[in-house]
Amino acid sequence: MNKDLRLNLIKAFEKGLRYDGRKLDQFREISVETGVIKTAEGSARVKIGETEVIVGIKTEVSKPYPDAPDKGTIMVGAELYPLSSPDFDPGPPSIESIELARVIDRGIRESHALDFKKLCIEKGEQSWIICIDICPINNNGNLFDAASLGAIAALKNARFPEFDGTNIDYKKLTDVPFPLSREPIEVTVLKIGKFLIVDPLPEEEASADARLTVATTEDGKLCAMQKGGDSPLAVEDIKTMVELAMDKTKELRSFLGGN
Amino acid sequence: MSELLTKDKDIVVPGEILAVGMDFLPSYGTYREGDRIIANKLGLVRIDGKVVKLISLSGRYNPKRGDTIIGNVIDLAISGWRIDTNSAYSAMLSIKDASSEYIARGADLTQYYDIGDLVVAKIVNVTSQKLVDLTMRGPGLRKLDGGRVVNVNTNKVPRVIGKAGSMVTMIKRATGCNIVVGQNGIVWVQGEPEMEICAVDAIKMIEKDSHINGLTNRIKAYLEKTTGKKIDTVEVSSQ
Numbered sequence: 439m440n441k442d443l444r445l446n447l448i449k450a451f452e453k454g455l456r457y458d459g460r461k462l463d464q465f466r467e468i469s470v471e472t473g474v475i476k477t478a479e480g481s482a483r484v485k486i487g488e489t490e491v492i493v494g495i496k497t498e499v500s501k502p503y504p505d506a507p508d509k510g511t512i513m514v515g516a517e518l519y520p521l522s523s524p525d526f527d528p529g530p531p532s533i534e535s536i537e538l539a540r541v542i543d544r545g546i547r548e549s550h551a552l553d554f555k556k557l558c559i560e561k562g563e564q565s566w567i568i569c570i571d572i573c574p575i576n577n578n579g580n581l582f583d584a585a586s587l588g589a590i591a592a593l594k595n596a597r598f599p600e601f602d603g604t605n606i607d608y609k610k611l612t613d614v615p616f617p618l619s620r621e622p623i624e625v626t627v628l629k630i631g632k633f634l635i636v637d638p639l640p641e642e643e644a645s646a647d648a649r650l651t652v653a654t655t656e657d658g659k660l661c662a663m664q665k666g667g668d669s670p671l672a673v674e675d676i677k678t679m680v681e682l683a684m685d686k687t688k689e690l691r692s693f694l695g696g697n
Numbered sequence: 698m699s700e701l702l703t704k705d706k707d708i709v710v711p712g713e714i715l716a717v718g719m720d721f722l723p724s725y726g727t728y729r730e731g732d733r734i735i736a737n738k739l740g741l742v743r744i745d746g747k748v749v750k751l752i753s754l755s756g757r758y759n760p761k762r763g764d765t766i767i768g769n770v771i772d773l774a775i776s777g778w779r780i781d782t783n784s785a786y787s788a789m790l791s792i793k794d795a796s797s798e799y800i801a802r803g804a805d806l807t808q809y810y811d812i813g814d815l816v817v818a819k820i821v822n823v824t825s826q827k828l829v830d831l832t833m834r835g836p837g838l839r840k841l842d843g844g845r846v847v848n849v850n851t852n853k854v855p856r857v858i859g860k861a862g863s864m865v866t867m868i869k870r871a872t873g874c875n876i877v878v879g880q881n882g883i884v885w886v887q888g889e890p891e892m893e894i895c896a897v898d899a900i901k902m903i904e905k906d907s908h909i910n911g912l913t914n915r916i917k918a919y920l921e922k923t924t925g926k927k928i929d930t931v932e933v934s935s936q
Contacts, residue, residue, distance in 0.1 A: 442843050450890035457845065459894045641845075 444630065444645035451633040457641060458487075463682060465637040470587060470693045472595035479611060480596020484588040486637060488578035493588035494571045495596040499606060502558060502565040510557020510565035514543035516572035516585065523577035523640075538581055541624065541664045542572065542589050545653035549622035549661035552593070556617035559601075566598070568616065579639040582651050586624035587690055593618050594694065620655040622662070623690050625683040627652070629671065634679060636686050650676065652683035656691060660684070705744045708754070709736045715749050726751030758784040758851040758881040760829045762820055767841070767879030768831070770814045773806050780818065780831060783848070783881040788829035790818060795833050815841040815885060817877055841877065844887030847897050849904045851882035856907040857900055864903065864913065871920040871928050872896040895923045 447457070454461060466487030475481035480495035502509055516539035518526040526532070546552060557566040570592065572585045598614045600607040628638045628646040635642060643649075648667035654660050660680065665671065671679070699718025703709060715727060716734040723729045726738040727749055736742075740751035760766075760782055768780035768788060777791035792800050796809060810816060817838050818831040832838070849857055858865050858878055869876050874888030874896045886896050899916055906912060921928055 443845070446843055446845055450893070453890050455890050455894065457894070457897075459898070 443641060447642060447645055448631045448633065451630065451635070456635065457639055460637075462633060462635045463686070465686065465689065468587075468690065468693050470591050470695075472591050477608075478592075478596075479599060479608075480592045480594075480616075482588045482591035482595060483575075484584045484591065486580055486584045486587075488576055489580055489584050490575040491581065491584040491588045492573045492575055493585065493592040494573070495592045496569045496571070497596075497599060497606070498567040498569065499559065499564055499601060500567055502562065506554070507562040508558050509554040510567060511554060512543065512546060512552060512568045512570060514539045514546070514570045514572070514589070516542070516574075518574060518577070518581075522574040525640075526577070537664070537666070538572065538585060541582060541651055541662075542570070542585050544662040544664070545586055545622045545624050546570075546589065546593075549620050549653060549655050549659070551590075551618055551620040551622050551655070553617040553619060568593075568596075577640070579643055580626060580637050582626045583624055583637065583690065586622075586653070587693065590621050590623060591694055594621075620657075621691065621694060622653045622655050623687045623694075624651050624653045624662075625686045625690065626650070627679040627683050629667070629669070629675060629679070634675075634682060636682065648675075650679045650683070652680050652687075654684050654687045658684065701744065701749075703742045705742060707742045708740070709742055709751070710739055711737050715742060720747060722748045724748045724750035726753055753852050755850070755852065758782065760784055760786055760788065760820055760823050760827070761880070762823050764820045764880035765838070766818060766820060766831075766881040767846075767877060767883040767885055768816055768818055768881070770810050770812050770816065773812065778806065778810050780816065782829060783851075783879075783883055786827045786829055788818075788820070788831045790816070790831040790833060794821070794831065797834055810840060815846070817841060817879065817885075837877075841885050841887075844875070844885050845893060845897070847884045847886060847900055849882050849884055849900060851880070853904045853907050854878060854880055854882060856912070857884065857903050859913070864916065867913075867917065867928060868896050868899050868920065871924050871926060872899075892924070895920070898923070 469485045471483045474483045475494050478494040479497050483492045516535045518535045520526045520528050570589050574581055593616055596616050597611040600610040600612055627650050628635050629648045630646050646667050647669035648671050651664040653662040699720035701716045703715050713736045714733050715736055719732055721734055723734045726740055727734050728737055734749050738751050738753045739755045740753040743750050743752055766782055768782050770778050771781045772779035780788045780790050782788045818833050821832045822830040865876055872892040872895050874886050874892050877885045886893050917928055
């Protein structure tokens with residue numbers, strides 16, 4: 439069946455069509471909504487077609503790591519809830535959920551989007567920890583891009599809670615935004631046969647040869663990549679995939695808006 | 698003493714009391730508690746003389762004897778294949794019912810059906826313990842190669858098929874696709890890529906708008922618009 443599915447997908451790709459009638463490099467309809475969770479410091483709900491992801495931001499204060507006493511940090515968690523897809527099972531985190539969290543983490547960390555030094559309150563004693571939690575509500579493919587867009591939207595939406603030196607009052611948010619200087623956005627490009635596609639459906643994800651997630655900032659700097667899938671990629675492939683991803687990032691960025 | 702609390706074609710939710718009194722009989726989708734008849738499904742009430750039943754509007758597929766379903770081979774056993782039926786219960790396809798040809802004992806079963814294959818099969822028996830037996834001996838029962846799968850709500854399957862198969866025949870003629878509709882809500886479509894998309898869109902449209910009047914005409918208009926062909930009104934055959 440999986441072999442049949444792949445051949446059938448490729449047959450459609452040869453005519454420039456996807457299973458839902460899109461072109462190969464076309465995204466589904468995207469919507470971004472921020473401030474959806476009142477109890478979180480920041481939140482966003484991203485829909486790409488039927489895929490829906492909610493990202494929530496919580497903050498904590500604790501001692502900085504000994505090797506970086508003047509820096510705060512981020513923690514990205516993702517849990518693939520069984521309610522979002524029949525393929526996700528309950529239990530300890532799966533490889534897919536760890537990969538999702540790490541790819542989002544890397545995009546934000548390696549782009550230096552958040553100034554970790556500004557998250558430090560007192561050197562060696564207290565610093566902010568920002569927890570970014572990714573909750574897929576429905577998985578109809580392309581969780582990576584939805585989660586990445588959601589994480590940045592939620593970080594832009596987030597405000598620090600009031601902190602008096604010992605206690606955090608989560609009920610009172612200040613109007614201080616996070617020190618977010620860049621906005622890295624990830625776009626995943628899939629290779630099936632000789633075709634490159636973006637915004638995959640679950641069928642396409644299941645029959646993909648290789649996948650490349652590319653994070654770029656608004657000034658066009660590539661800051662993180664993740665390769666997945668069983669097949670190797672040629673240098674030429676990677677070049678075209680990165681170009682396609684960077685091109686699509688501009689499209690996704692327009693959904694973030696200001697604030 | 699007995700009294701009906703709902704009208705024919707009312708929409709009810711689980712737990713709603715449909716009738717009070719022993720003069721009415723609970724049927725599909727309802728149960729008796731004391732002297733009351735209560736709904737256990739979301740559906741339309743159908744009152745047929747003394748019998749109160751529901752036409753369900755939601756819920757997963759429940760295997761029934763005589764249904765033709767599309768299943769997915771999930772495991773190979775010593776004596777046959779285990780088939781996922783898109784319901785809570787998987788089904789067993791034994792070697793003797795698997796094909797019209799003779800399968801010798803000890804033969805390599807993957808030559809016939811391998812894990813991941815799609816098959817059209819008929820349910821021959823469902824035990825009280827919900828063990829489901831399938832057969833593939835019969836007209837139209839076969840393995841499906843290629844094509845793509847659409848899932849529809851199993852309660853909307855009659856709408857997709859239409860009166861005496863009129864709806865599915867119309868889609869088949871308009872798009873030139875092969876279409877098999879399983880009672881378990883799995884629809885298999887095979888054809889040219891753009892026509893597959895058109896057929897799938899039409900099927901999804903039926904699923905979404907089946908409660909609105911004039912469904913056939915709207916689907917016909919949609920198919921004529923997307924395929925650019927004129928569709929003759931499908932004559933319903935007597936079979």
